[in-house]
Amino acid sequence: MQLTGAEIVIECLKEQGVDTVFGYPGGAILNVYDELYKHSNEIRHILTSHEQGAAHAADGYARATGRVGVCFATSGPGATNLVTGIATAYMDSIPIVAITCNVGVSLLGKDSFQEIDIAGITMPITKHNYIVKDVTKLADAIRKAFVIAKKGRPGPVLIDIPKDITSTVTEYEPAVIEPVMPSEEVCEEDIQTALEMIRQSKKPYVFVGGGAILSGAHKELYEFIKKVDAPVTDSLMGKGAFPGTDELYTGMIGMHGTKTADYGVDECDLLIVAGARFSDRVTGNVKEFAKHAKILQFDVDAAEMNKNVLITEGVIGDLKVTLKRINELLEQQDHSEWKEKIMAYKEKYPLVYPSEGLTGPFVVEEIYRQTKGEAIIVTEVGQHQMWAAQYYKYTKPRTLLTSGGLGTMGYGLGAALGAKTGMPDKTVVNIAGDGCFRMNMNEIATAVRSNIPVIQVVINNHVLGMVRQWQDLFYGKRYSQTVLNDAVDFVKLAEAMGAEGVRVTTREEFQEAFARALTLGKPIVIDCQIDKDEKVWPMVAPGAPIREAFDEADM
Numbered sequence: 001m002q003l004t005g006a007e008i009v010i011e012c013l014k015e016q017g018v019d020t021v022f023g024y025p026g027g028a029i030l031n032v033y034d035e036l037y038k039h040s041n042e043i044r045h046i047l048t049s050h051e052q053g054a055a056h057a058a059d060g061y062a063r064a065t066g067r068v069g070v071c072f073a074t075s076g077p078g079a080t081n082l083v084t085g086i087a088t089a090y091m092d093s094i095p096i097v098a099i100t101c102n103v104g105v106s107l108l109g110k111d112s113f114q115e116i117d118i119a120g121i122t123m124p125i126t127k128h129n130y131i132v133k134d135v136t137k138l139a140d141a142i143r144k145a146f147v148i149a150k151k152g153r154p155g156p157v158l159i160d161i162p163k164d165i166t167s168t169v170t171e172y173e174p175a176v177i178e179p180v181m182p183s184e185e186v187c188e189e190d191i192q193t194a195l196e197m198i199r200q201s202k203k204p205y206v207f208v209g210g211g212a213i214l215s216g217a218h219k220e221l222y223e224f225i226k227k228v229d230a231p232v233t234d235s236l237m238g239k240g241a242f243p244g245t246d247e248l249y250t251g252m253i254g255m256h257g258t259k260t261a262d263y264g265v266d267e268c269d270l271l272i273v274a275g276a277r278f279s280d281r282v283t284g285n286v287k288e289f290a291k292h293a294k295i296l297q298f299d300v301d302a303a304e305m306n307k308n309v310l311i312t313e314g315v316i317g318d319l320k321v322t323l324k325r326i327n328e329l330l331e332q333q334d335h336s337e338w339k340e341k342i343m344a345y346k347e348k349y350p351l352v353y354p355s356e357g358l359t360g361p362f363v364v365e366e367i368y369r370q371t372k373g374e375a376i377i378v379t380e381v382g383q384h385q386m387w388a389a390q391y392y393k394y395t396k397p398r399t400l401l402t403s404g405g406l407g408t409m410g411y412g413l414g415a416a417l418g419a420k421t422g423m424p425d426k427t428v429v430n431i432a433g434d435g436c437f438r439m440n441m442n443e444i445a446t447a448v449r450s451n452i453p454v455i456q457v458v459i460n461n462h463v464l465g466m467v468r469q470w471q472d473l474f475y476g477k478r479y480s481q482t483v484l485n486d487a488v489d490f491v492k493l494a495e496a497m498g499a500e501g502v503r504v505t506t507r508e509e510f511q512e513a514f515a516r517a518l519t520l521g522k523p524i525v526i527d528c529q530i531d532k533d534e535k536v537w538p539m540v541a542p543g544a545p546i547r548e549a550f551d552e553a554d555m
Helices: 005-015 028-038 050-064 083-091 118-125 136-148 164-168 188-200 216-226 259-267 321-330 336-348 360-371 385-389 411-422 434-440 443-449 465-472 490-496 506-521
Strands: 002-004 020-024 044-045 068-072 098-102 128-131 156-163 168-169 206-209 232-234 249-252 269-275 292-300 313-316 376-377 426-432 456-460 499-504 524-529
Touching: 002 005, 002 506, 005 028, 005 136, 005 313, 005 499, 020 050, 020 411, 020 456, 028 068, 028 098, 028 164, 044 411, 044 434, 044 443, 050 068, 050 083, 050 098, 050 434, 083 098, 083 128, 098 118, 098 136, 098 164, 098 465, 118 128, 118 156, 128 136, 136 156, 136 168, 156 164, 188 269, 188 292, 188 313, 206 216, 206 259, 216 269, 216 321, 232 259, 249 259, 249 336, 249 385, 249 411, 259 336, 292 321, 321 506, 360 385, 360 426, 360 456, 376 411, 385 456, 385 465, 411 426, 411 443, 411 490, 426 434, 456 490, 456 506, 490 499, 499 506, 506 524
Parallel strands: 020 044, 020 068, 068 098, 098 156, 128 156, 206 232, 206 269, 232 249, 269 292, 292 313, 376 426, 426 456, 456 524, 499 524
Antiparallel strands: 002 168
């Protein structure tokens, strides 16, 4: 077939099974959008309010569905507006393909109108990127991009296409796309070493990261943990890989983890790390992290071994493959005495919050109660994010979508749109702080225009809550530029964009508003007024060992 470059783009997306694209058109990408118009019954396009929203929506779609998310943007500022979303996906290993178009080949490098070297800009935040200057290579570049995005440790790929390439005609041959399967390769010697370490351990602890979700290893992980008979903690990215309702689960680890998890990891003799990268928010003082333990790390990426924390042994390979192999060989272990000690910590150090008044933890727990733990929860970044991690019990993978590595304020609403688009039968709730919501609240207009019934909950304390918490604890209560107590009315803003809006100040009002939101069938913003000095507990001071976790009672 003789096809233009723009036609090839659409045909390749159809080959890959892409059903949704998020984006924003412009001059350079106009040929692609013109072709997309002809295939609107096959590929749905969600017009976002801003290109950053499109990148976050592609990311949310990918996290919720496990498929590759796709976003479009035009040249220059359109392309650069994707950068934060691409970086967010890169830091959390999320497979997205971003397709941008640039000025014509003859105009490249001449500071032409809306020209930017987006391939150069995104080189440090993509697994790979292309600028396709030859139309005969376009189809191969797109097909390779999807393979790279999915294979091994996932991540974003960018394809930049000069405008004249989208109108040039070439021969196109359809292809049958083979599914990308995980490598079955894992070193047998490393497996035997891991087995011996597990057998010798008296006080094992399992630390689960986002890799367990990305590899689809939750069933193998559950069997492994039950066989090892060990307590479990997770990172923010690992939530849902192991059920948060299980008796062995001890809560999140790290700066805002539970005392039980932090103390347990400090006291264990073997820390088994499944698909986690030892973020500084997890480890605290690296020299003091799990210093009484041998560390056994399972990860698909060899670069993560000994990067942040020196480990004892590691097994490199797809986590699902690794755990399946170990499960076949490992005998049932028994660590009853060790578990009893950790369970005593769980009883002694529960998560607590005030019993009266509207608070962030109450809002999250009420969302859990009313959704019965079956919703997809999306968050922005800050105090509300930590409360969502602490007080909602995630029992399945891909049910907490949050920016863990980059910590992107403004991520959640776009990601919620992507998640709801990919999983239309699921309730999708974006939990935001008022500071975060301000950044990309324009995407409420997208939700209304495209009839995407997301529930937007704003934990509104009229301050930048997490920054204020640090200022309160470590900066002598000098609240420099963190007070947002102005006249912005989120209810009126929601209504102005065509959504419903409701303000709540009591527990009863929130219960009623959220119950209505679940049956409304259209976008709604619930503005929850809470106290400006509410804090996230427990906490570990920056740079301190995680065993020095403290809460309000300790102060």
